[in-house]
Amino acid sequence: MIERVSRQVQQPVSAAAQRARQGAGFQGLLQQELQKAAPAPEVAFSKHAMSRAEERGIEITPSLMDQIRGSMVRAQAKGATNILAMDSEKAFIINVPNAKVITAITQDEMKDSVFTNIDGAVFL
Structure with missing residues (x-):
């Protein structure tokens, strides 16, 4: 019974979580998102x-x-x-x-x- 519970708890990890675990961390993810953001339009x-x-x-x-x-x-x-x-x-x-x-x-x-x-x- 204990084995069943532990298997059910382990779920697939999202790609973002995998990158965070691989050392990208929050700062790396934040930088990636900021780079994706559109630059301020020219006035x-x-x-x-x-x-x-x-x-x-x-x-x-x-x-x-x-x-x-x-x-x-x-x-x-x-x-x-x-x-x-x-x-x-x-x-x-x-x-x-x-x-x-x-x-x-x-x-x-x-x-x-x-x-x-x-x-x-x-x-x-």
């Missing part, structure tokens, strides 16, 4: 946003693009579709599903502005 500026940024003296640097992309990814994880991404000097309205910056605003213009049709705000 594009609409013609309107580019002209507004130029008019308002907002410099679009690689660092700023990384901040905007990060804001967009965080907002997407929460289900937001149109966000206001801002810091103390500038703000951007971003359409998250299309990964497109709709407009750019400076600090002076933020004072009198009312932002509509957004469902989230993210600080850069």
Whole structure:
């Protein structure tokens, strides 16, 4: 009777469990899953946003693009579709599903502005 119970308890081991036992461990599995994940989409500026940024003296640097992309990814994880991404000097309205910056605003213009049709705000 003891033999029967011990045979029933032993069940086939999943492939993930086998890899973990072979030394891949949690960290290895996590890295594999992260590599499978889609990279963050590239952010594009609409013609309107580019002209507004130029008019308002907002410099679009690689660092700023990384901040905007990060804001967009965080907002997407929460289900937001149109966000206001801002810091103390500038703000951007971003359409998250299309990964497109709709407009750019400076600090002076933020004072009198009312932002509509957004469902989230993210600080850069």
